[in-house]
Amino acid sequence: MISWASITNKGERSHNEDSIGQAEKNGKYCFVLADGLGGHGKGEVASKLAVDTVLRDFDAQYEKYTFLESTFAHVQQVLLEEQEKNNCKDAMKTTLVCMVLDGDEIRWAHCGDSRLYFFSKKKMKLRTLDHSVPQMLVLSNQLKEKDIRFHEDRNRLLRVMGMDTDKKLVTVGKTLNAAYRQQFLLCSDGFWEYVTEKEMEKLMKKSNSVQDWINRLTDTVVANGTGNGMDNYSAISIWID
Amino acid sequence: MGSIMEEQNATRLVYDEDDIEDAREKIAREPYQLAKGAVLEGRYVIDEILGFGGFGIIYSAWDKTLDISVAIKEYYPASIVNRNPGEKQVRVLSEKKREEFEKGIARFLGEAQSTIQFAENKNIVRVYNYFQENGTAYLVMEYLNGVTLKQYTEKMPDKKLSYEEVLRITQGVIAALKDLHKKGIIHRDISPDNIIMCKDGTVKLIDFGAARFTVETEEERTRSIILKPGFSPAEQYQSKGKQGPWTDIYALGATMYRAITGVLPEESTDRVVNDELKEPIYYAPQMPQYLNNILMKCMAVQPELRFQTVESLEAALYRKRKITSTKKELFRRKLARAVLIAVIAFGFLLLGINEYRYIQAIKNKANLEKTEVTIWVPISNDVMKQETQKAAFEEQLTDFRKTYPMVDLSITYLEEDVYAEELNAAIHEDTGPVLFESSYLTQDNQEELSDLGEAIKLIKPEQYQFGSLSTSFANGKQIATGFDVPILFENTNLEENVAETDQNNKEFFLQGKAPSYVGTMEDYEEIQDALAGIYSVSLADSGQIQFTNIWGVSKHKQEAQRNAACRVIYYMLSEQAQDVWYVQEKEGIPLESNVLQTYLDINPELAFIHNVSEEQIEVVEFDDTKLEEIYEKNINMK
Numbered sequence: 037m038i039s040w041a042s043i044t045n046k047g048e049r050s051h052n053e054d055s056i057g058q059a060e061k062n063g064k065y066c067f068v069l070a071d072g073l074g075g076h077g078k079g080e081v082a083s084k085l086a087v088d089t090v091l092r093d094f095d096a097q098y099e100k101y102t103f104l105e106s107t108f109a110h111v112q113q114v115l116l117e118e119q120e121k122n123n124c125k126d127a128m129k130t131t132l133v134c135m136v137l138d139g140d141e142i143r144w145a146h147c148g149d150s151r152l153y154f155f156s157k158k159k160m161k162l163r164t165l166d167h168s169v170p171q172m173l174v175l176s177n178q179l180k181e182k183d184i185r186f187h188e189d190r191n192r193l194l195r196v197m198g199m200d201t202d203k204k205l206v207t208v209g210k211t212l213n214a215a216y217r218q219q220f221l222l223c224s225d226g227f228w229e230y231v232t233e234k235e236m237e238k239l240m241k242k243s244n245s246v247q248d249w250i251n252r253l254t255d256t257v258v259a260n261g262t263g264n265g266m267d268n269y270s271a272i273s274i275w276i277d
Numbered sequence: 278m279g280s281i282m283e284e285q286n287a288t289r290l291v292y293d294e295d296d297i298e299d300a301r302e303k304i305a306r307e308p309y310q311l312a313k314g315a316v317l318e319g320r321y322v323i324d325e326i327l328g329f330g331g332f333g334i335i336y337s338a339w340d341k342t343l344d345i346s347v348a349i350k351e352y353y354p355a356s357i358v359n360r361n362p363g364e365k366q367v368r369v370l371s372e373k374k375r376e377e378f379e380k381g382i383a384r385f386l387g388e389a390q391s392t393i394q395f396a397e398n399k400n401i402v403r404v405y406n407y408f409q410e411n412g413t414a415y416l417v418m419e420y421l422n423g424v425t426l427k428q429y430t431e432k433m434p435d436k437k438l439s440y441e442e443v444l445r446i447t448q449g450v451i452a453a454l455k456d457l458h459k460k461g462i463i464h465r466d467i468s469p470d471n472i473i474m475c476k477d478g479t480v481k482l483i484d485f486g487a488a489r490f491t492v493e494t495e496e497e498r499t500r501s502i503i504l505k506p507g508f509s510p511a512e513q514y515q516s517k518g519k520q521g522p523w524t525d526i527y528a529l530g531a532t533m534y535r536a537i538t539g540v541l542p543e544e545s546t547d548r549v550v551n552d553e554l555k556e557p558i559y560y561a562p563q564m565p566q567y568l569n570n571i572l573m574k575c576m577a578v579q580p581e582l583r584f585q586t587v588e589s590l591e592a593a594l595y596r597k598r599k600i601t602s603t604k605k606e607l608f609r610r611k612l613a614r615a616v617l618i619a620v621i622a623f624g625f626l627l628l629g630i631n632e633y634r635y636i637q638a639i640k641n642k643a644n645l646e647k648t649e650v651t652i653w654v655p656i657s658n659d660v661m662k663q664e665t666q667k668a669a670f671e672e673q674l675t676d677f678r679k680t681y682p683m684v685d686l687s688i689t690y691l692e693e694d695v696y697a698e699e700l701n702a703a704i705h706e707d708t709g710p711v712l713f714e715s716s717y718l719t720q721d722n723q724e725e726l727s728d729l730g731e732a733i734k735l736i737k738p739e740q741y742q743f744g745s746l747s748t749s750f751a752n753g754k755q756i757a758t759g760f761d762v763p764i765l766f767e768n769t770n771l772e773e774n775v776a777e778t779d780q781n782n783k784e785f786f787l788q789g790k791a792p793s794y795v796g797t798m799e800d801y802e803e804i805q806d807a808l809a810g811i812y813s814v815s816l817a818d819s820g821q822i823q824f825t826n827i828w829g830v831s832k833h834k835q836e837a838q839r840n841a842a843c844r845v846i847y848y849m850l851s852e853q854a855q856d857v858w859y860v861q862e863k864e865g866i867p868l869e870s871n872v873l874q875t876y877l878d879i880n881p882e883l884a885f886i887h888n889v890s891e892e893q894i895e896v897v898e899f900d901d902t903k904l905e906e907i908y909e910k911n912i913n914m915k
Contacts, residue, residue: 071501073501073502073503074356123307124355124356127356129503131501149501169504169546172511172549173549175549175550176549188516189515191501191502192501192515193501193502193503193504194504194514194546196501199503202541203544225501
């Protein structure tokens with residue numbers, strides 16, 4: 037059985053630049069989350085455009101093996117066109133993380149520092165690697181994993197959708213076989229920065245449903261984040277039982 | 278320094294007018310930009326749009342006072358201001374953005390001030406004036422009749438340039454950077470967009486928006502910002518990254534890479550994680566190997582493996598010197614570190630008298646007194662070689678100068694022909710040097726040499742070829758930094774039945790008239806040039822070596838001076854100095870074991886030097902008589 041729950045909130049900001057969405061078609065599922073950047077309304081537009089584009093592609097032209105790459109490319113194209121139209125090449129950008137459940141196969145892809153976590157039997161198995169400066173430092177052994185959350189450069193991103201570049205923006209994960217007692221969490225940095233992986237596991241053990249888990253996680257995020265102009269926070273969780 | 282390469286004659290000095298016109302993009306006007314005909318400061322009449330980006334708009338304009346064309350940059354951060362069509366006044370979008378805007382103006386004017394001090398440098402865009410008007414700020418610059426390097430390159434077939442042309446452009450950028458760095462300014466955005474190729478052939482560096490990142494508040498830190506590394510090194514994107522001249526050097530290397538190969542290099546931030554950068558020669562096989570290696574050294578991921586100053590990069594280009602590929606260098610350093618750690622660990626187990634002395638000496642490291650050391654350096658009589666020799670000698674003392682700022686080094690260069698005469702005349706006088714090449718001393722004057730114990734106790738003999746034999750001889754009064762061996766050069770083209778001449782004659786050999794010649798490393802390059810591809814080298818059998826670059830200190834000088842001079846000798850034996858003097862400047866064979874290994878890696882045909890046995894050697898001087906003797910012995914053996 038598949039169940040899911042989600043949250044998106046503007047935190048202590050005036051706008052919510054995060055967007056989330058999900059869709060189901062012919063027994064296949066698509067979950068998507070985006071965290072917009074660029075200020076005065078443009079971030080909101082970017083994340084919404086990204087989520088809408090992915091869901092539209094999922095509905096209209098889903099193809100198992102190529103969907104993620106092609107829909108990310110499509111999002112990029114849409115964003116660049118909109119930037120051109122609105123004369124805002126320096127704004128209207130977004131992170132993007134997307135997961136598709138197709139039969140017994142699970143695929144995901146991401147760009148930026150919005151994450152996908154994968155748990156099996158309530159133990160964390162992997163997470164996507166951020167396209168950010170602290171992640172770069174971790175990968176080159178200059179920083180410890182646990183120090184990412186407090187690193188002074190944690191807001192410096194190396195890849196986001198809508199940036200003007202020739203390089204490949206999307207990182208596609210390895211295909212995973214679906215199995216019982218798997219849990220997934222898609223979330224923006226405003227969410228994961230305030231709840232550690234240990235806490236995620238701990239709270240999961242206490243939770244009796246995916247909604248319960250999301251509620252508990254959100255409580256922790258709010259408790260830890262409130263007070264410093266807290267960022268927007270969003271998350272989608274999917275449980276396979 | 279005049280020019281990087283003599284090949285520059287083959288390069289166009291003036292760009293084709295049509296090329297420039299074609300490459301220049303016509304930019305349409307947006308409604309928020311100042312209208313044509315708008316007047317600023319009562320004297321500048323706005324004309325076309327030359328460019329715009331996130332932080333400003335550049336207009337061409339006419340200066341009514343001086344009757345010249347100028348370029349005017351307007352501070353216009355598009356995300357926080359706007360302007361109604363037809364108006365001049367710039368409005369900040371919200372009061373909350375006011376502070377950000379004001380800070381931006383201050384930075385913008387800071388750029389103006391920092392650029393204006395370089396008015397004399399022809400490779401840096403000139404700033405004439407700056408002022409505030411219309412609620413924002415303006416910068417008046419010289420109007421550059423040219424295109425960006427990016428536009429220029431895009432116009433070329435395969436979107437790339439010849440390496441000769443790139444070298445000429447680089448020379449201009451280097452001239453600009455030398456001045457900037459001297460004043461402590463790091464450009465931070467060297468890229469094909471910021472290098473202008475003017476019609477008259479000059480190359481100009483533009484865009485000094487130096488403070489690209491400012492200190493963020495905690496709230497700002499939760500707002501993501503996007504970095505586009507492009508041509509810049511990874512340390513530039515860390516708020517605590519160690520930035521310096523090497524930061525611009527990486528970007529310059531990447532810019533040259535793009536221009537020569539037509540390929541955008543992998544971004545530094547990706548390379549930190551997984552370095553897949555292909556050497557430029559892979560895409561541009563016609564480029565010389567030395568240049569390939571220089572580019573790779575500029576673009577080393579680790580800042581400490583790059584050229585540390587623009588001057589050293591320039592010297593390398595100028596001398597076309599051999600640069601150890603960074604991969605090899607990295608391996609070598611890792612190895613050296615591993616060895617060092619092993620030695621230290623071992624040292625603590627068996628803290629013998631040598632180790633004790635060594636550690637004491639290191640402890641005393643900071644103890645040099647404020648003093649002056651005069652050094653006399655013999656240089657080639659060949660004027661063409663002198664400049665590079667001087668640059669290399671200076672470079673090998675870089676570390677010393679950094680570590681001991683209290684010691685004032687005063688270096689005098691004397692041509693080899695007059696060195697002995699001058700030295701022997703001055704050695705008893707106050708005007709004589711503290712530190713000098715002691716093999717030029719006459720027998721009588723050997724008595725003037727001071728004991729070099731202060732240097733010898735620092736040196737670890739096992740780190741050097743021939744151990745303590747090389748690092749202290751002549752009763753501990755002279756120390757060599759290099760050595761030489763007798764080399765049997767043979768002409769592989771001459772039939773075996775060509776008779777050997779009965780004399781060891783270099784001229785005959787160079788002209789292809791003699792099948793063999795016994796010489797030393799001094800002859801190596803000349804023979805390589807004259808008989809490229811048809812010579813072979815091997816060790817001439819003699820069991821002898823010669824030390825080279827033998828340094829001595831005058832016993833008449835003050836103790837502080839003598840101690841400092843000993844420390845200079847110690848530094849000349851360091852890896853860094855040995856690398857500069859022997860591997861890069863090719864002044865002979867280095868004694869330091871790691872550097873010797875690199876040297877032999879780069880010159881594989883000299884691998885026979887490995888075979889010079891430590892036990893059975895005799896130290897001699899290879900004068901003509903000695904070489905003749907070895908020649909006869911070797912020819913007879915054949």
